[in-house]
Amino acid sequence: MKRLGDIATYINGYAFKPEDWSDVGLPIIRIQDLTGNAYQANRYNGEYAPKYEVNEGDVLISWSASLGVYVWHGEKAVLNQHIFKVVFDKTEICKNFFVHQVQGILEKAASATHGATMKHLTKPVFDSLPFYLPPIEEQYKVAAVLDKVSDLIAKRRQQLDKLDLLVKSKFVEMFGTYPANERNWDIGTIRDVISEAKYGSSRPATVDGQYPYLRMNNITYNGELDLSGIKYIDVPEKELPKCTVKRGDVLFNRTNSKELVGKTCVYDRDQMMVLAGFVIRVRVNERALPEFLSAFLNTDFSKQMLLGMCKTAIGQANINAQEMQNIGIYIPPVDLQKEFVTFKQQVNKSKTTINRSLEKLETLKKALMQEYFG
Template identity: 25%
Template sequence: MALVGDIATEVGRKAGADRARVYSVTKYDGFVPSDEYFNKQVFSRDLSSYKLVDVGTFAYATIHLDEGSIGIAPETALISPMYTAFKINLSQVEPRYLIRLLKSPRALQAYSILGEGSANRRRSIPFKRLATLEVPVPDLNEQRRIADILDKADALRAKRREAMAHLDSLGQSIFHNMFGGVDMHELGSRLQFMTSGGRGWAKYYAAAGKRFIRSLDVQRDAIASGTDVFVIPPDSAEARRTAVRGGDVLLTITGSLIGRASAVPEALGDSYISQHVAILRSSMLEPRFLSGFLNSDSGQKQINSAQYGQTKPGLNFERIRRFRVPDAPMELQQKYANRVAAVERLKMKHNLQMTELDNLFLSLQDRAFKGVL
């Protein structure tokens, strides 16, 4: 065992007039070019106070290390003064081993003790605190063996994530191939019912009851689970108006999550919605087809152009009714729904395999840093 301070030294001088590419240090990908990560320039034009770090330097977000925001510079780079940088003694430590160790669940748990400050979400970990962390440091050959094993296991996870990302875009490709160039008609001419949720549902929250679907629950072509909220709905006309049925399509209509749509599975029928979500109900449009359209490039362009408001964007019912939807026969809509359902089954299989790979990786990490791998 050794203290981080015995194998590493804090570095990072001010850039001054020196120039290099600006990087951000992220939770999942470590060092990432800032302009690519944010798709725009978010850093200051005056870079003189930024830190200049050499290739191979470790850096971490001083107030987000407990989330795993740490990485190794792939080239000489500029980083924000908010990051802490350090170099390691390469005669003692293999970089690939140490970065795995410092991002492991074991290390993340230790960071909660090292943090300084009163605010739980803003507790900082300066290098003087990180330097007190005790870490296992076997001989270099063993470190490299462990790093090789973890790298190979992580590569399998990366390939699985790539496959899942391809499946995420496959539904949109299917929609475009089947309905691109088809004549369009106004959505309002095909809707039998449209409404949004009311206010004041918080007083009906309960540990169990009917599912209450918020805007953050509405994903693209999916209703999220895992952070479910429940209500005991009142016996009122307002509650009955906003009750969800299986086969409805939900669309987020206000806020930063505007424009996400999903068909409602039968299992979530008799749920209720917040004021930020609209119900679209139609017997003339297959739910997955309508959801697929709203999430397609064409649907999203119409949603973006129909929004009103700058600080809090929104969609009103009149503009939603004017959306132009492909005029496809029900048979073709159902064929699309069947294809998307097959993709969803494949995604579910990949998700299960991803969970197995994640669990395997966690097990390997745990054993590696206990010295029993």
């Protein structure tokens, strides 16, 4: 058994500051760009040390906040801090074998951390993590099996992405874009189609909290509710009506990194959950359906508008409840909104089938990882 520090050299990225950002030059790779929660919104047009350059096929490891290992498949870029670039200069190794095993190592490292959310994995701890290094022939055999399962998982995820794109395309086909309003619908603001907009709780999560705690990370960029990694919280009973969610609530992420502000989804569960303060709970009136409002805010044209609205301070951007309610919107007839919701529900049935297949494949991969790496 080896240690990760024996396998390769790990080069940490550079701490690019906001004043280094540009609209031209090389993309700056941040953790969000690796996890799929954002796209290369910032670039760097100055000089940099060659060690910070990232090219096609380089292996990258995020070691802060979101632990993960990735193979870069984008254009030439420069590496931001909190990410290692892996240089295989210490031993003979199959790159894909390394990627699969480190993925499992990081998952175990994350699950072994209790209490507060893991902030980062220090370099000494990272270097000391055990690594199984069999002969190179066995490495390639193991990697080939895991590659096949991973490819199937990637295809299922691509199918889900295409269905999400289909829903967005159908929305624009039915309602047009805004502010162009090609269909000449009634015009108003979000304030005109909602009955209330309230912030969630500002209380911190607790280890043994009584209630599930919905946070900004539980809303995906594509507008889905993701309850993986759910936290818990204790809230006095008298405060619950102000900060709990119910089926049909629209959830708007008001504070995040700039490109993620405005992530919106519909709460489609019956379980009572407490909402965190960085999310606004929106309840619609008779002029709009929750799914229509959420889909409107998740369109490409709305995301561009939200980017322009954000106010940034100390690395975080924000759109407050009043600003959110002032956003312009077209208001088509509710019957037409219902047609869109029916279409989306049919697509969701297909997504459910794909998700079941995806879950089985992910379970199989976990079993294989356990068999190969322990």
